[in-house]
Amino acid sequence: xxxxxxxxxxxxxxxxxxxxxxxxxxxxxxxxxxxxxxxxxxxxxxxxxxxxxxxxxxxxxxxxxxxxxxxxxxxxxxxxxxxxxxxxxxxxxxxxxxxxxxxxxxxxxxxxxxxxxxxxxxxxxxxxxxxxxxxxxxxxxxxxxxxxxxxxxxxxxxxxxxxxxxxxxxxxxxxxxxxxxxxxxxxxxxxxxxxxxxxxxxxxxxxxxxxxxxxxxxxxxxxxxxxxxxxxxxxxxxxxxxxxxxxxxxxxxxxxxxxxxxxxxxxxxxxxxxxxxxxxxxxxxxxxxxxxxxxxxxxxxxxxxxxxxxxxxxxxxxxxxxxxxxxxxxxxxxxxxxxxxxxxxxxxxxxxxxxxxxxxxxxxxxxxxxxxxxxxxxxxxxxxxxxxxxxxxxxxxxxxxxxxxxxxxxxxxxxxxxxxxxxxxxxxxxxxxxxxxxxxxxxxxxxxxxxxxx
Numbered sequence: 001x002x003x004x005x006x007x008x009x010x011x012x013x014x015x016x017x018x019x020x021x022x023x024x025x026x027x028x029x030x031x032x033x034x035x036x037x038x039x040x041x042x043x044x045x046x047x048x049x050x051x052x053x054x055x056x057x058x059x060x061x062x063x064x065x066x067x068x069x070x071x072x073x074x075x076x077x078x079x080x081x082x083x084x085x086x087x088x089x090x091x092x093x094x095x096x097x098x099x100x101x102x103x104x105x106x107x108x109x110x111x112x113x114x115x116x117x118x119x120x121x122x123x124x125x126x127x128x129x130x131x132x133x134x135x136x137x138x139x140x141x142x143x144x145x146x147x148x149x150x151x152x153x154x155x156x157x158x159x160x161x162x163x164x165x166x167x168x169x170x171x172x173x174x175x176x177x178x179x180x181x182x183x184x185x186x187x188x189x190x191x192x193x194x195x196x197x198x199x200x201x202x203x204x205x206x207x208x209x210x211x212x213x214x215x216x217x218x219x220x221x222x223x224x225x226x227x228x229x230x231x232x233x234x235x236x237x238x239x240x241x242x243x244x245x246x247x248x249x250x251x252x253x254x255x256x257x258x259x260x261x262x263x264x265x266x267x268x269x270x271x272x273x274x275x276x277x278x279x280x281x282x283x284x285x286x287x288x289x290x291x292x293x294x295x296x297x298x299x300x301x302x303x304x305x306x307x308x309x310x311x312x313x314x315x316x317x318x319x320x321x322x323x324x325x326x327x328x329x330x331x332x333x334x335x336x337x338x339x340x341x342x343x344x345x346x347x348x349x350x351x352x353x354x355x356x357x358x359x360x361x362x363x364x365x366x367x368x369x370x371x372x373x374x375x376x377x378x379x380x381x382x383x384x385x386x387x388x389x390x391x392x393x394x395x396x397x398x399x400x401x402x403x404x405x406x407x408x409x410x411x412x413x414x415x416x417x418x419x420x421x422x423x424x425x426x427x428x429x430x431x432x433x434x435x436x437x438x439x440x441x442x443x444x445x446x447x448x449x450x451x452x453x454x
Contacts, residue, residue: 210348
């Protein structure tokens with residue numbers, strides 16, 4: 001049940017007997033999306049609401065975009081001309097196939113293909129950095145239209161790793177390995193690099209896009225000049241040095257590029273940004289397939305899907321003023337988690353005026369950080385090394401299970417809980433991870449309770 005927050009009084013840090021210290025309830029933090037926050041719909045549909053302050057015109061377009069986001073694309077030619085052109089190679093037939101109810105995807109329970117919602121990026125070493133595989137391209141597609149061979153059938157094998165907290169409580173982690181079976185176009189390159197990427201939840205994307213460049217530049221500390229062990233770096237693109245904000249390594253600079261890239265790589269659909277199918281010279285059946293138009297995703301459809309993606313609202317906090325949640329917030333700060341998961345920002349100019357000037361609480365700096373060997377994919381992307389990942393926002397984490405029926409986290413979904421996600425942290429986050437391991441059971445419960453309320 002939605003709890004009404006008491007009058008917004010920011011209290012000083014105070015002790016509460018033997019239960020430990022509490023952090024302050026800060027002005028507006030229970031509305032993580034500012035005036036755009038969804039306060040009407042929680043539970044399984046918590047990620048489906050438009051920004052609360054959308055104009056009637058933009059709200060109408062939001063629901064039109066939702067229609068194209070959810071309805072399936074089909075092979076060309078078809079009578080449904082607005083939605084034909086699927087493939088020839090693809091991973092999903094709909095956007096919502098990867099983002100069910102706009103939530104996070106999860107790895108397949110049996111570890112076998114098809115991997116809907118879990119993508120495998122492909123590359124080989126090149127003179128100026130990684131290049132797409134010459135035969136299989138930049139992304140493995142494990143589905144295809146009729147008469148076109150799929151690229152391969154991936155499988156996940158896991159190894160269990162045992163560990164324990166300082167208080168003796170045991171835990172286990174699952175380390176995944178990705179195997180590619182039955183290659184459809186010949187052997188894979190000897191130096192093939194594979195990087196798994198789970199589809200994230202869709203909330204608040206337009207707000208993240210509207211955080212000012214100057215704010216992210218101020219947060220960046222590539223040489224760790226302040227000596228705190230945290231050296232967040234910007235993912236920069238092209239001559240204009242545009243900042244990458246989307247994708248697990250900041251591959252896309254805005255929601256439009258991210259959306260068009262998903263249409264291209266995930267569904268094999270061309271658009272004004274990606275004008276050709278992801279078919280290599282070796283994939284002759286792919287080249288011979290019928291097109292659904294030039295482009296297959298017409299401009300107005302892309303625009304509607306982009307508006308929809310920008311305007312999905314962030315749900316209200318459910319218990320931001322709960323004393324134990326505030327104790328968890330205090331632990332979060334004491335562990336140094338906020339050094340990368342920066343709590344709040346104020347948005348600047350935005351593609352949608354309704355998103356401008358909002359105080360938001362996403363808990364991210366959108367910067368690249370070295371996360372250690374355990375999470376490394378050994379595949380550089382742009383400015384990101386094979387050990388670096390962009391800090392994901394934490395808002396909405398506590399509703400992932402309600403929306404998607406699972407609690408899988410991190411870039412590949414390996415973590416089966418928020419607890420496991422923390423335990424996988426290394427590199428720049430090693431000290432915070434070790435401090436988490438040193439907590440007693442009650443303090444760990446407080447921290448996890450805080451994260452589950454975000």
